[in-house]
Amino acid sequence: MWTLPKLSARLNEYFHDVYDVLEHPALGQSPREAYEAGLVQTGQRRHRLVSYDREFLILTLPTTSSGAAMVIPGLGVKIRYIYYWCDLFRDPEIERRKVPIRYDPFDAGTAFAFVKNHWAQCHSEYYAVFRGRSEREILLTTQELRRQRQMLERRGALSAKKIGEFLRSVEAEELLLTQRLRDQQAQGIRPHSAQPPVAVIDDECQREVVPAAVPASQYPASAEEHEIYGAF
Numbered sequence: 624m625w626t627l628p629k630l631s632a633r634l635n636e637y638f639h640d641v642y643d644v645l646e647h648p649a650l651g652q653s654p655r656e657a658y659e660a661g662l663v664q665t666g667q668r669r670h671r672l673v674s675y676d677r678e679f680l681i682l683t684l685p686t687t688s689s690g691a692a693m694v695i696p697g698l699g700v701k702i703r704y705i706y707y708w709c710d711l712f713r714d715p716e717i718e719r720r721k722v723p724i725r726y727d728p729f730d731a732g733t734a735f736a737f738v739k740n741h742w743a744q745c746h747s748e749y750y751a752v753f754r755g756r757s758e759r760e761i762l763l764t765t766q767e768l769r770r771q772r773q774m775l776e777r778r779g780a781l782s783a784k785k786i787g788e789f790l791r792s793v794e795a796e797e798l799l800l801t802q803r804l805r806d807q808q809a810q811g812i813r814p815h816s817a818q819p820p821v822a823v824i825d826d827e828c829q830r831e832v833v834p835a836a837v838p839a840s841q842y843p844a845s846a847e848e849h850e851i852y853g854a855f
Contacts, residue, residue: 628811664733681735681742684725689723694734697747700736702726704765705753705783707734728758729806752787757806760799764789
């Protein structure tokens with residue numbers, strides 16, 4: 624009965640407007656009063672402040688089982704069937720080296736690679752198709768493609784091109800409609816890009832959204848017929 628944004632709003636209301644201001648039997652005062660009294664006694668502890676900036680958000684994103692991927696010349700790094708590219712991968716010193724990676728579970732068009740001591744934003748092949756597609760949506764797509772291939776007795780690895788074509792189809796829209804509605808609800812409680820970076824005490828988290836993606840036209844596409852191997 625509850626959508627995710629409504630549930631999140633109610634939980635926030637309870638934690639901050641109800642529980643936080645009621646007297647706690649173990650404290651003899653409300654949790655908010657106890658917290659404020661602690662700040663008066665011990666100070667702000669600014670050495671414990673955490674900046675919820677772009678780098679922090681990237682570090683909290685998921686990664687693969689190995690946590691790294693090899694930079695393939697002309698293709699980039701592979702994360703679950705899909706290659707991701709950024710201009711830093713053109714450097715010969717970077718090619719064929721493993722770099723730490725992170726990906727956005729709500730946007731298959733974007734990933735991050737730690738190159739030359741900073742996190743570089745990468746974009747997927749077929750970016751126009753994968754942009755805004757969730758990890759769960761891609762998983763459902765690959766499962767359906769495998770089912771179809773088994774019925775037709777076809778062999779061979781799935782490719783990003785094949786997944787992209789399927790996502791464009793009407794059949795995919797019917798299959799993934801429920802998951803897309805769930806993803807939209809999840810997006811409703813994610814932070815907005817208009818919020819500036821803030822520094823707060825670590826038990827009062829606030830967040831900032833990673834900057835918007837660069838247009839895909841600025842990034843080269845990989846060879847369409849290159850087979851991309853991997854598994855969820």
